[in-house]
Amino acid sequence: MQETFYEVMRRQGITRRSFLKFCSLTAASLGLGPTFAPKIAYAMESKPRIPVLWLHGLECTCCSESFIRSAHPLAKDVVLSMLSLDYDDTIMAAAGHQAEAIVTETVEQYKGNYILAVEGNPPLNEDGMFCIIGGKPFVDQLKYAAQNAKAIISWGSCASWGCVQAARPNPTRATPVHKVPGLPDKPIIKVPGCPPIAEVMTAVITYILTFERFPELDRQGRPKMFYSQRIHDKCYRRPHFDAGQFVEAFDDEGARKGYCLYKMGCKGPTTYNACSTVRWNGGLSFPIQAGHPCIGCSEDGFWDKGDFYSRLSNINGFGVEANADRIGATAATVVGAAAAAHAAASVVKRMREKGGQS
Ligand code: SF4
Ligand code: SF4
Structure with a gap:
């Protein structure tokens, strides 16, 4: 037997x-x-x-x-x-x-x-x-x-x-x-x-x-x-992507703050794999966590799709390339406007408080 x-x-x-x-x-x-x-x-x-x-x-x-x-x-x-x-x-x-x-x-x-x-x-x-x-x-x-x-x-x-x-x-x-x-x-x-x-x-x-x-x-x-989800779907840097906060160079302030690596060529938005959930080395980390963009190594043809540090430009229904800079600028404007509004509200509040005290 x-x-x-x-x-x-x-x-x-x-x-x-x-x-x-x-x-x-x-x-x-x-x-x-x-x-x-x-x-x-x-x-x-x-x-x-x-x-x-x-x-x-x-x-x-x-x-x-x-x-x-x-x-x-x-x-x-x-x-x-x-x-x-x-x-x-x-x-x-x-x-x-x-x-x-x-x-x-x-x-x-x-x-x-x-x-x-x-x-x-x-x-x-x-x-x-x-x-x-x-x-x-x-x-x-x-x-x-x-x-x-x-x-x-x-x-x-x-x-x-x-x-x-x-x-x-x-x-x-x-x-x-x-x-x-x-x-x-x-x-x-x-x-x-x-x-x-x-x-x-x-x-x-x-x-x-x-x-x-x-x-x-x-x-x-x-x-x-x-393999049913993209790296991007579960990436812990995703909030920075959504906020338009991108690393522009490997040693810039954004890199130190852990911003999104999309502009550094990250292929996470088109790559189906479990790296951002299971991670590597016993769940310790994965390339994006170490500060390097995903090169899309689990996707068919990744080796012939241009250099690893070029931005994705043809994402159907995603439109990131067209919008990344705009999103960044818009987000900055929105954040700026919100900050200005917040500052103005604080001034008014302080003035009212002052007025109340006097
Ligand atoms: S583009 Fe890359 S670094 Fe940015 S959120 Fe998506 S997977 Fe993460
Ligand atoms: S390049 Fe490969 S190993 Fe690295 S994050 Fe992307 S899919 Fe995972």
């Missing part, structure tokens, strides 16, 4: 207390509420562990770096104990032919019952010769591993959209997973970002493994629970 997730975790030295804590944390990060923790625990105790193959194509390994640095060591340990027994050519112990044999074994033994996680993408030019794994083009390994997979997870912007290796003129023809010709028809879940947030990765994979279904996806194939 196949081991359950829970049995695997216990064998890896994870205590029951830690396991239950993990279930609560996962329920919270998925936005499911505390009542879902026992359901996650039950699923993990009763379901056989689903094998995961984690392949790497053209990429910089930042998704793995993000994942293994998941701020909560418990989440990391638990999820790694679910994954590392199979194939991940960056973190597994096996190497060479022994490692490649694991791919074949999983594909043959677990037909229709393993998850294929892909980090990076295959270059298609020159018959895929720009990325060779185990002596063969990565695109061949990808197609082979996909044929019996239950589903595919495209980690990061490389697998989801192409990313910088696909930048014009894309000499290697780096191609995102869902656009690879001849790829077996499987459900694909995209988790974009360069890299994606560690907690988002662990939550998505735990959801799929425990509930045996995808979280609800948007039209582009991304989990709605993490």
Whole structure:
């Protein structure tokens, strides 16, 4: 009989207390509420562990770096104990032919019952010769591993959209997973970002493994629970945006006061990701909080959309570019008028008080 997730975790030295804590944390990060923790625990105790193959194509390994640095060591340990027994050519112990044999074994033994996680993408030019794994083009390994997979997870912007290796003129023809010709028809879940947030990765994979279904996806194939809102929607600098208070240079007074970074090229208004809610490094901070504009790393084509410090100018129904300076000026006028009115009212009040006293 196949081991359950829970049995695997216990064998890896994870205590029951830690396991239950993990279930609560996962329920919270998925936005499911505390009542879902026992359901996650039950699923993990009763379901056989689903094998995961984690392949790497053209990429910089930042998704793995993000994942293994998941701020909560418990989440990391638990999820790694679910994954590392199979194939991940960056973190597994096996190497060479022994490692490649694991791919074949999983594909043959677990037909229709393993998850294929892909980090990076295959270059298609020159018959895929720009990325060779185990002596063969990565695109061949990808197609082979996909044929019996239950589903595919495209980690990061490389697998989801192409990313910088696909930048014009894309000499290697780096191609995102869902656009690879001849790829077996499987459900694909995209988790974009360069890299994606560690907690988002662990939550998505735990959801799929425990509930045996995808979280609800948007039209582009991304989990709605993490990609349904723009950075701008939940950005803590938003009140400054609304008030027309913008940073004009990285070392100006506005920067010191934490004003909005829109004029510094912030792509938050057009970027769907969870950075402004989940944040990074265990919820400690995120780029905008550190004073740098969002570069929109989770959006398709972000690498070819001009320089990172140019203002957004084509936001449909938003009109910010046309209005940012005007908003700033109007806000200043309104604030100025309000301040003047307030000052005048104070003078009148003081005069009345004075008059009353005399
Ligand atoms: S433009 Fe950027 S810094 Fe300004 S509120 Fe939106 S996301 Fe935040
Ligand atoms: S803030 Fe923007 S650029 Fe930074 S990680 Fe999030 S989506 Fe990517």
